Amino acid sequence: MSSDQLDAVFAALADPTRRAMLARLAAGEASVKELAEPFAMSLPAVTKHLHVLQRAGLITRGKRAQWRPCRLEAEPLREVADWVETYRQFWEHRLDRLEDYLRELQAEEKQDDRE
Amino acid sequence: MSSDQLDAVFAALADPTRRAMLARLAAGEASVKELAEPFAMSLPAVTKHLHVLQRAGLITRGKRAQWRPCRLEAEPLREVADWVETYRQFWEHRLDRLEDYLRELQAEEKQDDRE
DNA sequence: GGGGTATCTTCCCTACAGGTTATTTAACCT
DNA sequence: AGGTTAAATAACCTGTAGGGAAGATACCCC
Numbered sequence: 299m300s301s302d303q304l305d306a307v308f309a310a311l312a313d314p315t316r317r318a319m320l321a322r323l324a325a326g327e328a329s330v331k332e333l334a335e336p337f338a339m340s341l342p343a344v345t346k347h348l349h350v351l352q353r354a355g356l357i358t359r360g361k362r363a364q365w366r367p368c369r370l371e372a373e374p375l376r377e378v379a380d381w382v383e384t385y386r387q388f389w390e391h392r393l394d395r396l397e398d399y400l401r402e403l404q405a406e407e408k409q410d411d412r413e
Numbered sequence: 414m415s416s417d418q419l420d421a422v423f424a425a426l427a428d429p430t431r432r433a434m435l436a437r438l439a440a441g442e443a444s445v446k447e448l449a450e451p452f453a454m455s456l457p458a459v460t461k462h463l464h465v466l467q468r469a470g471l472i473t474r475g476k477r478a479q480w481r482p483c484r485l486e487a488e489p490l491r492e493v494a495d496w497v498e499t500y501r502q503f504w505e506h507r508l509d510r511l512e513d514y515l516r517e518l519q520a521e522e523k524q525d526d527r528e
Numbered sequence: 529g530g531g532g533t534a535t536c537t538t539c540c541c542t543a544c545a546g547g548t549t550a551t552t553t554a555a556c557c558t
Numbered sequence: 559a560g561g562t563t564a565a566a567t568a569a570c571c572t573g574t575a576g577g578g579a580a581g582a583t584a585c586c587c588c
Contacts, residue, residue, distance in 0.1 A: 312423035314419075457537080
């Protein structure tokens with residue numbers, strides 16, 4: 299996944315309204331109106347959020363009469379999972395980090411002595 | 414993790430410069446100047462990026478003489494991993510999704526017939 | 529104390545995100 | 559055809575993100 303795509307996905311996820319919409323879509327397809335229902339927000343605002351999600355590839359839109367149902371597309375989330383996975387050791391190997399911390403602490407104390 | 418915190422973390426990750434900084438910090442502590450080196454960008458701009466990362470809890474800053482070394486803090490990344498994990502089934506259980514798709518397709522064909 | 533180095537602060541600019549209202553398009557149903 | 563419903567578009571406003579330049583601050587070393 300290109301950096302640009304990852305930008306778009308992370309940016310899309312940085313809004314609680316949009317994350318809530320994804321959560322709703324995890325339960326199945328929904329129309330714009332249905333997605334808008336929980337929010338104190340105009341429909342055009344909702345449409346904009348959906349465009350952001352769509353540009354990030356997180357949803358696709360259908361066409362059924364006057365409805366444009368939204369469907370969750372989880373592929374970009376897999377990319378996010380892959381990206382974050384490369385950092386797993388940094389939250390699991392706390393001991394290495396502890397060593398770093400102690401070394402740092404020592405250096406700072408040395409610094410404090412000089413102050 | 415609160416929604417606000419998740420907002421801040423995702424927003425921080427939505428910038429390629431900041432993701433590159435985290436990647437650099439995965440190799441160990443670095444000063445502001447070291448972090449700035451790969452980018453065609455003024456130091457104040459780098460400082461701002463670091464503040465964004467710090468507010469998101471993704472880095473902490475030390476104090477050593479005239480240096481303010483940055484260190485990766487992966488805890489928020491674990492939260493991101495947890496969040497995204499709740500969607501795992503949606504990129505793994507492709508068959509369920511396929512069923513949805515076929516149902517959708519059928520509905521659209523019905524629609525096409527009427528047009 | 530003075531020069532050099534690292535970093536932060538302040539002020540400014542531009543672009544874009546997220547929201548609004550009003551209008552338009554498109555499809556349905558009588 | 560006319561009315562209703564779903565959704566998109568257009569035009570606008572406000573706040574904030576990301577960048578630059580210039581100056582301030584803090585620390586080291588001689």
